[in-house]
Amino acid sequence: MADLLRDVQVELRNMITTNVKDQVSRAYGQQLVAIMLLVLVLIVSPIIILLVRKIALTMQNFTEMVAAKTMEISREKKKADRLLYQMLPEPIARQLKGKGQxxxxxxxxxxxxxxxxxxxxxxxxxxxxxxxxxxxxxxxxxxxxxxxxxxxxxxxxxxxxxxxxxxxxxxxxxxxxxxxxxxxxxxxxxxxxxxxxxxxxxxxxxxxxxxxxxxxxxxxxxxxxxxxxxxxxxxxxxxxxxxxxxxxxxxxxxxxxxxxxxxxxxxxxxxxxxxxxxxxxxxxxxxxxxxxxxxxxxxxxxxxxxxxxxxxxxxxxxxxxx
Structure with a gap:
């Protein structure tokens, strides 16, 4: 009877040891993956930040360029209108621009x-x-x-x-x-x-x-x-x-x-x-x-x-x- 209990105890110990090793191994693997992900994030984050800043600057420059072009177009339109109003009375010119006749x-x-x-x-x-x-x-x-x-x-x-x-x-x-x-x-x-x-x-x-x-x-x-x-x-x-x-x-x-x-x-x-x-x-x-x-x-x-x-x-x- 004592031998049977000893064998069961050994078997349980072996099972517990094996289970603990497996869990430790999985935990170590997960930890390694987390560390790699963290390292990857630390490496990629500055690149992403630089890219975002570059995109923001590009958008800002594009917005400023659009605003400048809009103002230039507005100035040229006013010049064209002034020239047109010198050739035709203003009410007639507006009517001609709107209706074409x-x-x-x-x-x-x-x-x-x-x-x-x-x-x-x-x-x-x-x-x-x-x-x-x-x-x-x-x-x-x-x-x-x-x-x-x-x-x-x-x-x-x-x-x-x-x-x-x-x-x-x-x-x-x-x-x-x-x-x-x-x-x-x-x-x-x-x-x-x-x-x-x-x-x-x-x-x-x-x-x-x-x-x-x-x-x-x-x-x-x-x-x-x-x-x-x-x-x-x-x-x-x-x-x-x-x-x-x-x-x-x-x-x-x-x-x-x-x-x-x-x-x-x-x-x-x-x-x-x-x-x-x-x-x-x-x-x-x-x-x-x-x-x-x-x-x-x-x-x-x-x-x-x-x-x-x-x-x-x-x-x-x-x-x-x-």
């Missing part, structure tokens, strides 16, 4: 301005092409700087002819005649002592014609779209200019009526003038605005062609060309 529109009453340079053909014959371009550029930059103070739209310049209109594309009631009248007197005041740059002592004189009436306006063309005016009102305004006199504002009867209604202007009946295609029409001289023009732009015109006194808005490089 602008239907023609009728206006019941607008006032059209035409002017040209007296003796321009003779001046051109005495000048080189570059001198003519320089002369017109300087003169019409002066005009452009002044008309911004009035509710008018510059339609175009063709050679020495300068055309503006008030009352479109944004209607302004009966104010269009007074806006154009004030602008006309302002322009005459601005060139009283204005000399042709390359002809010393040659003062510039212009003829101005105004007419009021209905017209149709619309965008013409697709490659170089222009906002054009159509109607008899434009033709009569052109005739007012061509039949006028130097340094005078020649106005039609319709413009005279509207200015008389507005009040504050001194006008003088000229005579009935024979207008091609219209017959005899009463016309008037616009002499002055009572009390002066409050919005007139004060510029020292006698010094325009002194290189040291040129106004900032003028192109010195263009002026200084031979």
């Amino acid at each position: 602008v239907p023609a529109e009728s206006f019941e009453s607008v006032t059209v301005y035409f002017s040209d340079i007296v003796g321009f053909t003779k001046i051109s014959s005495q000048s080189s092409p570059m001198q003519v371009v320089t002369f017109l550029n300087v003169l019409y930059k002066l005009f452009d700087s002044r008309i911004d103070r009035y509710d008018v739209y510059k339609v175009e310049t063709i050679g020495d002819a300068y055309m503006c209109v008030s009352g479109l594309p944004s209607r302004n009631g009966d104010q269009h005649a007074s806006e154009v009248a004030d602008m006309s007197l302002d322009l005459l005041q601005g060139i009283q002592k204005f000399e042709v740059p390359h002809i010393k002592g040659q003062l510039v004189q212009i003829r101005i014609g105004l007419n009021t009436g209905p017209c149709v306006a619309g965008v013409v063309g697709t490659k170089m779209p222009r906002y054009c005016l159509f109607g008899d009102t434009i033709n009569v305004a052109s005739r007012m200019e061509s039949t006028g006199l130097p340094q005078m504002v020649h106005v039609s009867d319709t413009t005279h009526e509207l200015l008389a209604k507005t009040g504050g202007y001194k006008l003088e009946f000229r005579e009935d003038v024979e207008i091609k295609g219209k017959g005899s029409m009463p016309t008037y001289w616009l002499l002055e605005k009572v009390g002066g023009i409050s919005r007139a732009l004060e510029i020292n015109t006698p010094g325009f062609f002194d290189a040291n006194q040129l106004p900032e808005f003028m192109n010195r490089d263009l002026y200084n060309q031979d």
Whole structure:
């Protein structure tokens, strides 16, 4: 009996020993795996951190680049819009950008301005092409700087002819005649002592014609779209200019009526003038605005062609060309 118990005891001890060894061996293996994993994590973690930082920096740089490109695109868009708004009235340009086309529109009453340079053909014959371009550029930059103070739209310049209109594309009631009248007197005041740059002592004189009436306006063309005016009102305004006199504002009867209604202007009946295609029409001289023009732009015109006194808005490089 004692031998049997001893054998069982030995057998149990062997089983327990074997089991303990197996468990110790497994625990050692698990510990070894854990140590290897820990070492691997310690090795890989800095690499992961560096990669994450690099990705973060790349994303930050990309975000900054996108923001910079967005700002650049916005600036270029504003430049393009400014150029477009110089070619077309802003409301028309926005409509053209949005819909791709602008239907023609009728206006019941607008006032059209035409002017040209007296003796321009003779001046051109005495000048080189570059001198003519320089002369017109300087003169019409002066005009452009002044008309911004009035509710008018510059339609175009063709050679020495300068055309503006008030009352479109944004209607302004009966104010269009007074806006154009004030602008006309302002322009005459601005060139009283204005000399042709390359002809010393040659003062510039212009003829101005105004007419009021209905017209149709619309965008013409697709490659170089222009906002054009159509109607008899434009033709009569052109005739007012061509039949006028130097340094005078020649106005039609319709413009005279509207200015008389507005009040504050001194006008003088000229005579009935024979207008091609219209017959005899009463016309008037616009002499002055009572009390002066409050919005007139004060510029020292006698010094325009002194290189040291040129106004900032003028192109010195263009002026200084031979």
